[in-house]
């Protein structure tokens with residue numbers, strides 16, 4: 001993923017709209033590219049701040065920690081990976097079960 005691709009995904013990222021592959025590439029890039037990280041931090045603060053002002057302030061929690069969203073996304077990726085691993089194990093177990101039955 002190039003810098004310009006990453007930068008076009010700031011808003012989808014903040015809205016949790018990236019798919020697994022996009023999210024993975026986005027995070028990998030942003031963790032290594034200081035430029036994109038700074039841009040992201042700026043966007044995040046601006047967008048969440050604007051939304052906070054537009055919304056009913058009492059109901060919406062002001063999110064100002066851009067790093068936290070990155071951490072949460074990474075945790076999500078990790079869980080997704082574990083889940084995929086479990087699915088494969090389950091599939092293997094089913095196959096073995098079928099073979100035993102035959």
Ligand SMILES: [Zn+2]
Pocket residue numbers: 002003006029033034035036
């Ligand atoms: Zn970059």
